[in-house]
Amino acid sequence: MATAAVTHGHPPTTTGLDHRKVAIWAFIGSECMLFASLISTYLIYKGRSVVGPFPHEACNPPLCATPLHAILNIPVTSISTFVLLMSSLTMVLALAAVENKGKPGYGGLFGSSRLWLMATAILGTTFLGFQAYEFTSFVNEGLTIRTNLFGSSFFTLTGFHGAHVTAGVLWLLTLFSIDMKRGLGPKDALLVDISALYWHFVDVVWVAIFTLVYLIH
């Protein structure tokens, strides 16, 4: 056994990656199992509700008090899905702006990390607004988290996703306020990088939810 001359400060990491980058990937792996459990439960309970309203089928008395159309509003949710997908684009632009800050030819609109961080947060909030509208209209039509298996599994699954988006928005706003206070530059790229990984993950989960819950009958 020999000893190297590293005594001061910290030795470089084994992989060359920052600890936080490794940790966020482990976290995302864990989150995959979290959403897999939620989505599986939704799919297992699909079609098993004994009373309406139902996601894709009309519901008539006696299963529903009044005749009701299929409750999922696919056109409206398609718009909110588009909004969330676009937020991934702005997130990429925000990271690029931070990484390339100060480089020649990277000024102006594309170089403004504040703009793109705020844009991502706003798009995320818009998505949450759509979700609030959706939840409210479902409750008005008689579907609550207590009504049937569909209500329980739907609200829990999409609610958990919404909570993740909310955490992401708070994270983005925190970065934005740091950016306003002292400016984010290439040195801080990692801070934005890990939030971007999280944000894209939450976005990808929504793609799975939109496909499995909304599009497939």
Next chain:
Amino acid sequence: MATAAVSPAYAHTEESGKSGIWSWLTTVDHKRIGALYLYTALAWFAVGGLEALIMRIQLQGPNGHVVSAQRFNELFTMHGTTMIFLVIMPLSAAFFNFLVPLQIGARDVAFPRLNAFSYWVYLFGSLFMNSSWIFGMAPNGGWFGYAPLTTMPYSPGLNIDFWMLGLQILGVSSLAAAFNFITTIINMRAPGMNLMRMPIFTWMAFIVQFLLVLAFPVITIALVFLQFDRFFGTNFYTMTQGADPLLWQHLFWIFGHPEVYILILPAFGLVSEVLPTFSRKPLFGYPVMVYSGMLIAFLGFGVWAHHMFAVGMGPIADSVFSVTTMLIAIPTGVKIFNWIFTMWGGNLRFTVAMKFAITLVALFTIGGISGVMHASPPADLQQTDTYFIVAHFHYVLVAGSLMGLWAGIYYYFPKITGRMLSESLGNWHFWLAFIGINLTFMPMHWSGLYGMPRRIYTYDAGQGWDSYNLASSIGAYIQAVAWFLGFWNIWRSRRKGAIAGPNPWGAPSLEWSIPSPPPEYNFAAIPTVTSRYPLWELGSHGVPGGAVISDEDALKPNPTHIPTADELGIPIPYSTIKPLFVALFMTLMFGSLLLIHEDKLHLAVALVISFAFLMTLSLYAWLTSPLEPAHH
């Protein structure tokens, strides 16, 4: 042996003014956090053991009525929950914390403050769950908490609420620690420490972290469903609404079976450290030990439904899970043989640690064999819910995990405290535990096969179980004496044990190259590793494939002067109370949910929001404060 010149336990921290309760509340040092885990888990071990003892007093003879049926339900639920989540997992965590950075040649874990947070969440979560005893409402649904039994109509009262909220809190601790250790092991290895040179304990720790990361979210969701059902009236486990009565069982065991390997693999790792040292031979088939650990973990995700053969899943599911369960016996058997071959032809030294380790090899095999027996569904239908199952899992958990963990305690105590545990007291401890364990759990095979069901609080005479139960109870009393001696040994040796040098056992890995106890910064200079057994430098003593450490080497005292971190210019993370506050507010936030069932919904909501706010505030304070002084 020199005494004045050699530093006693934690002298170096006392010198630098870091002692007293406050220093323990604010510590972010992985070694001190490891010690906190160790002592806390041992305290819960005493509590969980007491619960078992009361049950054994009740079952000692027919028609025992020391406690009521209701109290008995609480006892077996809390005994199981305590031993699994508050004893064996945290004891493993104690070794992850203490050993992993030392074994890979690092100065701390990747996220020291997150590490402190994990410990405080564990402490507060365990206190929260056990506070249910004060209210006379201890959890009573079994450690597996089967829904719909645990839903409101069948389990009113706060008992189950304490259980599910407590487990949810403890899950946060395990997950946070798992992210931390995955990062530490991937990213903080000393130069030359490639994956296939890592000590086998670190390997098993690494594998266990992946099990935690992938298995815990599943029970988190199962518990969320249960919470929503109980608090908000959702229908996940409501059969009249069309719910699947097996949903909980599937989700629980998808977590629960990997959990079994979360409990045993760290002990396997410790034994794989102890056996080579006291055989003075390298571990036989190191790569195969690594691969079989991975294979056990991988297959562990595909066997969960063997816990559910009795529910009638049909021949196809039964066959598949039967085969995968039998498959998993192969890598486990490989490990057993590798340990035996490690000892074969070695220069064996029968220290107490070695005896505990050999006991794991021998007795875990018994538990493993009875395990393969109920891999066969027809046999399982006969054995399920009987004392045969109780015998099986106590052989793997007590005679397996706990024996391995105590081997680790005897082996690493000198490194943790700087003092040796007493070998003579240890021998009493070991032999009484060995006799007690076998006398307690071996007869349960027979009482089970003669039809004694699990979880019954009393039984009539004349069913052929009386003498087996008496034997089990006598065994439990012997165990009580044995474990007490173990505690006494630790208590006494902390102050009076012989002073340990850096490497009292003549062991091969990096943690034994530094003083005992290690200085705050672990390694004055980060070592460069060139072999799997850096302190043995294989073959240099003329023993082919083996090593001889002379007694002089082994008894070498600690250096007389251990420089401080300041002298060496090594940045040490600041102590901080913030992780404790985040953990405290998080526990209070979850705990406030109990008020929902006391018909105080508004108060509950107000408290949850307040504590969530305070938690977020503490979290921001933590994240915005620097970890350590700026580098020079």
